[in-house]
Amino acid sequence: MAIILRLDRVLADRKMQLNELADRVGISIVNLSNIKTGKIKAIRFSTLDAICKELNCQPGEILEYKSDKETGVDL
Numbered sequence: 001m002a003i004i005l006r007l008d009r010v011l012a013d014r015k016m017q018l019n020e021l022a023d024r025v026g027i028s029i030v031n032l033s034n035i036k037t038g039k040i041k042a043i044r045f046s047t048l049d050a051i052c053k054e055l056n057c058q059p060g061e062i063l064e065y066k067s068d069k070e071t072g073v074d075l
Helices: 009-014 018-026 030-038 047-055
Strands: 002-005 063-066
Touching: 002 018, 002 030, 009 030, 009 047, 018 047
Parallel strands: none
Antiparallel strands: 002 063
16 A cells, blocks of 8 residues: 655746745655655644645645555555
């Protein structure tokens, strides 16, 4: 199972830079960059809520599920 983060795609669609979103949401650029690159194990609902509010999007536009078959991961 893999959850893929698509924050970079949504930011590009909204023509917004990472530092602008960080300022609006009140999250450090480093933490937001980790979310963007998928280097996280969890995300708080409050953080996801704040990001979705600023980007005017649904969580499903940022998060995508792929099965092990689709990602090529063997268990």
